[in-house]
Each structure stands twice: as C-alpha cells, then as structure tokens.
Amino acid sequence: EAVVHWYKRDLRLHDNRALSLASAKAKEKGVPLICTFIVSPQDYQAHYTSPARVDFELRTLAIIKEDLAKLDIPLYVETREERRTIPDHIVGLCQKWGAKHLYCNIEYEVDELRREASMTRKCLDAGINFTAVHDDVVVAPGKLRTGTGNQYAVYSPWFRSWIAHIHSNPELLDPFDPPGQNPSSARQRFNDIFRMPIPAAPENKKLTDEERKRFEHLWPAGEHEASQRLEKFLGQKVAEYKDARNLPAANSTACISVHHSAGTLAARTSVRRARDLNGTKKLDAGNEGVKTWISEVAWRDFYKHVLAHWPYVCMHKPFKYEYANIEWEYNDEHFERWCKGQTGYPIVDAGMRQLLHSGWMHNRLRMITASFLAKDLLLDWRLGEAHFMTHLIDGDFASNNGGWGFSASTGVDPQPYFRVFNPLLQSEKFDPAGDYIRKWVPELSAVAGKAVHDPYGRGAAEEAERKGYPRVVVEHKGARERALARYKEGIGRE
Ligand code: FAD
Missing domain, CATH: 3.40.50.620 (HUPs)
Incomplete structure (x- = not known):
C-alpha cells in the first residue's frame, strides 16, 4: 500500500x-x-x-x-x-x-x-x-459573493470582501505541516525511483547554455530561495513599497511572482508573513507598505476567482464579449518591432527588452507595453498575451489574462476603453530620471536629461540615429484616435 x-x-x-x-x-x-x-x-x-x-x-x-x-x-x-x-x-x-x-x-x-x-x-x-x-489561492473561488449572490467583476469591493472573509476565518492563513518521515522500508521498496534522475527539458523548450546560466543566476529555484526572498523583501523593502512600487528603476518590488506561480511559495504564506510583520491580525491595518503589498498579492486571487467563475476567458475570449468584434490591425512588422523592443518609444522598448533578457518585467511596464500593443498598434491583445507567456518565467494564465484584459480594456476592469496610456507621459512619470530606460536601451545610455524619453522629439536625434535607435513606429496622437474609433465601432457592432 x-x-x-x-x-x-x-x-x-x-x-x-x-x-x-x-x-x-x-x-x-x-x-x-x-x-x-x-x-x-x-x-x-x-x-x-x-x-x-x-x-x-x-x-x-x-x-x-x-x-x-x-x-x-x-x-x-x-x-x-x-x-x-x-x-x-x-x-x-x-x-x-x-x-x-x-x-x-x-x-x-x-x-x-x-x-x-x-x-x-x-x-x-x-x-x-x-x-x-x-x-x-488564499480564499477559494466561489466563497465571495456580491449582495445579489454573484461573482464580483470589480476588484475593490471584491477585495473588501476578501479581507472580511479572512478576518472571519483567520485559520485560512494557518500553515500546513510539511510531510513527515516515511517508514525506512520505503528506501528499499522504491529504490529505483530514488535513483531516477530528473528528466531534461523537452526539445521544444530547451534553453541554450548561455540562457540557462543567466536564468539560474537571475532566478535561483526552489522553496528555500523563495522564503529567503520573501523575508528579505519584508525585512528591507516592504515599508517603502506603497510609494516605490511603480518606479521600475527603484527595484522595489518582491520579485517573487515566479515562486507564487510555480508554487515554490504559497500566496497564503506571503500574506501570513506580511501580516505577522505588521504586528496586527488585521490585513487592512498597520504599515501602508505592508497593506499595499497584501492588496497586490490579493490581485492574484482575484484573477483566479474570475477565471474559475467565467471559464470562457480560458478559451481566447474577452471577458467583455462585445469586445470580440473589434477589428484589429494585421501588421507583422509592427508586432515584431514590439516583441523585440524596437518601437521607438524608449519606455516600451525598455520593458520589452527586460522581458527578453530576464523573463520578467516590472508591473508598470507590463501595463505600458500591453496598452501600447492593443491601443497604439491596435494589434489583437491575444498576440501579446501569448508573447508574454512564451517569455515570462512567472507566466500564470489568470494573472496574465487578467493583466491583458485590464490593459486592452477587454477584461473585468470597469475602466472604459477610452482611457489610453500615453507612453511619453507614463515614461516621464514613472521613470523620471530615465535610469530604467538607459539600463535596458543601451543605444540611449549616453542621452542626458529628458531627451531619453523621446530622443527624436527632444534634441537627441543625432545620437539616437548614430546608435541605430529607431524612430517611432506610430505617432501616439493619431494612433490613439484610431484606437478609439475602432473600439467604438467594434463594441457597437451587432
Ligand atoms: P510584487 O509587486 O512584489 O507583488 C507581490 C505578488 O503579488 C506578485 O509576486 C504576484 O504574485 C502578485 N501580484 C502583484 N500584482 C499583481 C497583478 N496585477 N495581478 C496578479 N497578481 C499580482 N503576474 C504573474 O504572476 N504572472 C503573469 O503571467 C503576469 N502577467 C501579467 C501581464 C500583464 C499585462 C500585467 C499588467 C500584469 C501581469 N502580472 C502577472 C502581474 C504583475 O505584473 C506581476 O505579478 C508582478 O509584476 C510580479 O512582480 P513582483 O513579484 O515583484 O510583484
């Protein structure tokens, strides 16, 4: 037995x-x-x-x-x-x-x-x-209901309900015991299994030697690493998280998503450890950084609840099904430039190159680059969703699909489609000194001051040209108008 x-x-x-x-x-x-x-x-x-x-x-x-x-x-x-x-x-x-x-x-x-x-x-x-x-998930799908008994499609009320549910059921955060020792006879009985090596990656998913070394260095594996990362983040960075989390150059987030996604760290463990640090049993009290971080971990639960309740989002369908009628552009060149980080918008290119190099991208950049694909390039968001999955080390269907739905305005978020990110304003706001751009777009590393956000428009054209940095793939203003018209038309179509 x-x-x-x-x-x-x-x-x-x-x-x-x-x-x-x-x-x-x-x-x-x-x-x-x-x-x-x-x-x-x-x-x-x-x-x-x-x-x-x-x-x-x-x-x-x-x-x-x-x-x-x-x-x-x-x-x-x-x-x-x-x-x-x-x-x-x-x-x-x-x-x-x-x-x-x-x-x-x-x-x-x-x-x-x-x-x-x-x-x-x-x-x-x-x-x-x-x-x-x-x-x-911390709270099982189906547990949280709106006043009318439905699944929440909006994060904020869902989050209040998530907190209240955990406060009423604090045991949800209790840890489960690790496995105990097997009878010693197991050694002999399963000798063959103990000796079996871990198989190699399938042919279609093999890394080159250079890539393997890079990813091993960037993302050491296993739960011991995950727990060290968590403790280090909670000990050193979480207090500043609320203000710094949107600044990609600040390196101020936990970089722990691969662990949540592969299960080397339970979301429950993260929330419990953050709560304990706060010295209160309440998840919505205490340090602002800790509270904000817990609310971000909760997004992960939220998107899993959405997916479990509306399984059609797993079938390449937008959550808002009237958005299925938007007529997308078909432009391989534009898609390729986006994938490679060659759009001519430094902030977009920096994000896309961070993804290719590290298998991870800062959340603000995921939003900026995703919005750029769906709105400025008016390319089908599902192309971007798939590209992210093929490169992210933390690829998680629910979070990725949820993030793409948010950015392309096709998802659960109530934000209307006519709010379109302006990549230049985003760049100035969230990478004010341009350090993130200079790190990931070496062609612009010598461009000083604000010109780094828009080299051709702000007096660094010569340097950008000399280094082979491309001009913008589309003008934002015109692209925005095109997107608004096409979204409106698509949604209005029978
Ligand atoms: P922190 O800021 O330290 O947050 C802590 C944890 O909370 C994260 O590790 C993650 O598990 C969770 N979390 C934080 N923000 C979100 C969020 N918006 N949605 C869901 N969970 C969140 N996250 C993935 O794990 N896998 C994906 O495939 C993925 N794809 C995304 C695609 C798009 C277009 C967008 C906009 C977001 C996506 N995210 C995804 C969410 C988010 O960008 C990452 O979880 C976050 O950047 C991971 O970095 P971190 O561990 O430093 O996060």
Missing part, C-alpha cells in the same frame, strides 16, 4: 495543503508516501510555457527530490508526451504502487479542471480515493 501526492504547480514541501494531507493519511495508515510529477511537453506547448519557466520547474524538482529523499520519500518524475493520457497514467501508477489514496491541489484553468473531473471518475472506477483541494 501507499499514498500518492501528485505535484503540479505547488512545488514545495512547506505549507502545501494536499501534500500535508497526503502525509497525514500515510502516517495514519502506516504506509509510505510517494510523490510524482508528470512533465508534459504538450501541456507546455498548449500553454505557451516559456523555456525559462520549464527550466525553473525542473531545477526546483531536483531540489524537491533531495529534500524529500531526506525524509525517505521518493519523487517519481516522468515525461509523457500526450497530455490526454496523464489521468490514466497516474491511476496506473497508483495501482502499480498499491496506492488507495491520491492527493493533489486544484488548478482552476478549464483544461485542468476537466482533467481533475476525469480523474475523479477514473479513480472511482479504480477504487482509489481521490482528494483535490484548494491551496493555490
């Missing part, structure tokens, strides 16, 4: 609900716990998962394997090409290991929910107790 924990995007030992339950069940039954993770190249392909992210997951699995081995718990990792075979395969593994109990944490995207539903049926047929639990 045995109990199995099926790892997905919950890549940690600590504060992991399903893993903790699995370990308790194994202890109760006096049988060993086995953990498994299935690498699915088709899943990676279908979800546009970036090679950097795949690499991060595999590096994390190697760490988990070691940590589990110290507890005599084996981690079985296998690559399965066809993702539709995964449920049967996991059932087969449980049967092979004589496991009567299978645990996992729920993922809320449509494909994943369907997979879990089919697992339920298959496990029932096979006589296996299948337990899938809420863990990825």
Whole structure:
C-alpha cells in the first residue's frame, strides 16, 4: 500500500495543503508516501510555457527530490508526451504502487479542471480515493459573493470582501505541516525511483547554455530561495513599497511572482508573513507598505476567482464579449518591432527588452507595453498575451489574462476603453530620471536629461540615429484616435 501526492504547480514541501494531507493519511495508515510529477511537453506547448519557466520547474524538482529523499520519500518524475493520457497514467501508477489514496491541489484553468473531473471518475472506477483541494489561492473561488449572490467583476469591493472573509476565518492563513518521515522500508521498496534522475527539458523548450546560466543566476529555484526572498523583501523593502512600487528603476518590488506561480511559495504564506510583520491580525491595518503589498498579492486571487467563475476567458475570449468584434490591425512588422523592443518609444522598448533578457518585467511596464500593443498598434491583445507567456518565467494564465484584459480594456476592469496610456507621459512619470530606460536601451545610455524619453522629439536625434535607435513606429496622437474609433465601432457592432 501507499499514498500518492501528485505535484503540479505547488512545488514545495512547506505549507502545501494536499501534500500535508497526503502525509497525514500515510502516517495514519502506516504506509509510505510517494510523490510524482508528470512533465508534459504538450501541456507546455498548449500553454505557451516559456523555456525559462520549464527550466525553473525542473531545477526546483531536483531540489524537491533531495529534500524529500531526506525524509525517505521518493519523487517519481516522468515525461509523457500526450497530455490526454496523464489521468490514466497516474491511476496506473497508483495501482502499480498499491496506492488507495491520491492527493493533489486544484488548478482552476478549464483544461485542468476537466482533467481533475476525469480523474475523479477514473479513480472511482479504480477504487482509489481521490482528494483535490484548494491551496493555490488564499480564499477559494466561489466563497465571495456580491449582495445579489454573484461573482464580483470589480476588484475593490471584491477585495473588501476578501479581507472580511479572512478576518472571519483567520485559520485560512494557518500553515500546513510539511510531510513527515516515511517508514525506512520505503528506501528499499522504491529504490529505483530514488535513483531516477530528473528528466531534461523537452526539445521544444530547451534553453541554450548561455540562457540557462543567466536564468539560474537571475532566478535561483526552489522553496528555500523563495522564503529567503520573501523575508528579505519584508525585512528591507516592504515599508517603502506603497510609494516605490511603480518606479521600475527603484527595484522595489518582491520579485517573487515566479515562486507564487510555480508554487515554490504559497500566496497564503506571503500574506501570513506580511501580516505577522505588521504586528496586527488585521490585513487592512498597520504599515501602508505592508497593506499595499497584501492588496497586490490579493490581485492574484482575484484573477483566479474570475477565471474559475467565467471559464470562457480560458478559451481566447474577452471577458467583455462585445469586445470580440473589434477589428484589429494585421501588421507583422509592427508586432515584431514590439516583441523585440524596437518601437521607438524608449519606455516600451525598455520593458520589452527586460522581458527578453530576464523573463520578467516590472508591473508598470507590463501595463505600458500591453496598452501600447492593443491601443497604439491596435494589434489583437491575444498576440501579446501569448508573447508574454512564451517569455515570462512567472507566466500564470489568470494573472496574465487578467493583466491583458485590464490593459486592452477587454477584461473585468470597469475602466472604459477610452482611457489610453500615453507612453511619453507614463515614461516621464514613472521613470523620471530615465535610469530604467538607459539600463535596458543601451543605444540611449549616453542621452542626458529628458531627451531619453523621446530622443527624436527632444534634441537627441543625432545620437539616437548614430546608435541605430529607431524612430517611432506610430505617432501616439493619431494612433490613439484610431484606437478609439475602432473600439467604438467594434463594441457597437451587432
Ligand atoms: P510584487 O509587486 O512584489 O507583488 C507581490 C505578488 O503579488 C506578485 O509576486 C504576484 O504574485 C502578485 N501580484 C502583484 N500584482 C499583481 C497583478 N496585477 N495581478 C496578479 N497578481 C499580482 N503576474 C504573474 O504572476 N504572472 C503573469 O503571467 C503576469 N502577467 C501579467 C501581464 C500583464 C499585462 C500585467 C499588467 C500584469 C501581469 N502580472 C502577472 C502581474 C504583475 O505584473 C506581476 O505579478 C508582478 O509584476 C510580479 O512582480 P513582483 O513579484 O515583484 O510583484
């Protein structure tokens, strides 16, 4: 006999609900716990998962394997090409290991929910107790309702309700115990699994050697790293977060999204640690920086609630379905210039190049670059959504889709479509000294003063030209008018 924990995007030992339950069940039954993770190249392909992210997951699995081995718990990792075979395969593994109990944490995207539903049926047929639990979010989807009993589509009232719910159920922030020691006989019984190496990345998701070194350096993997990052951020930076979080040059955010997204850190742990630092049980009291940071972590929950309630957002459909009729431009050259950071708008280009280099982009820049694609270039936001996923190390469907919906005005946000970001004003406001631009757009590193925001318009044309920095791909003023007209027409169409 045995109990199995099926790892997905919950890549940690600590504060992991399903893993903790699995370990308790194994202890109760006096049988060993086995953990498994299935690498699915088709899943990676279908979800546009970036090679950097795949690499991060595999590096994390190697760490988990070691940590589990110290507890005599084996981690079985296998690559399965066809993702539709995964449920049967996991059932087969449980049967092979004589496991009567299978645990996992729920993922809320449509494909994943369907997979879990089919697992339920298959496990029932096979006589296996299948337990899938809420863990990825602090508050489970469906718990928060508007006065009329509906899912919130607006963040602020949802957030008040989220806070109130946690205040009434403070145990939601309590940590789950890490797994305990397996019976020592597990070593011998699963000797083969202990010796199995972590598989290499699938061919279509391989990094070059240079990239691997770069990402390893920028984003060390695993939960120990995640918890150090969290403590360092809370100890040194969170107090300034409210004022500095929008300034990309200040490097003032936690840079922890890859950990929330891969599950090397639970959102619950982050909120709990921030709350404890504040010295109050209230999430909306105490230090302004801490409060603001908690409210940002809550956005992650919000978008998962939206996705769970309106699953059509997983199917390439805009949340506001009347926005499906907007007629987008088809311009490969413009799209390519955006992807490569060659739009001639320094702030946009800096963001896009940060993404290509580091697999991460500051939130303000995600908003600026996304708005630029959907509004100034009037290109279908789904192209940008996919491009982000293919490069982000923290790629997360709900947050990415939510962020794109916000920026393209097609999502849950009540902000009207006619609020269009002006890239120059954004640049002057959020990168006032131009340091972020100079870091990521080396052609402009010698441009002094305000000209860095608009080299051709503000007297640095010669330098920009000499360094090969492009002129603007579209004029903002005209592009804005075009976008407003096209959005209006699209929404009005039957
Ligand atoms: P901090 O500012 O330190 O915030 C702490 C944590 O809160 C983050 O790690 C993250 O888990 C969560 N968070 C913060 N802001 C948001 C937000 N707006 N939406 C959801 N969660 C948030 N975030 C992702 O994790 N994955 C994505 O694929 C993703 N795509 C995005 C696409 C667009 C167009 C936009 C506008 C935003 C996107 N975000 C995404 C949200 C946000 O930009 C990142 O979470 C944030 O920049 C991560 O940096 P950090 O860890 O330093 O954040």
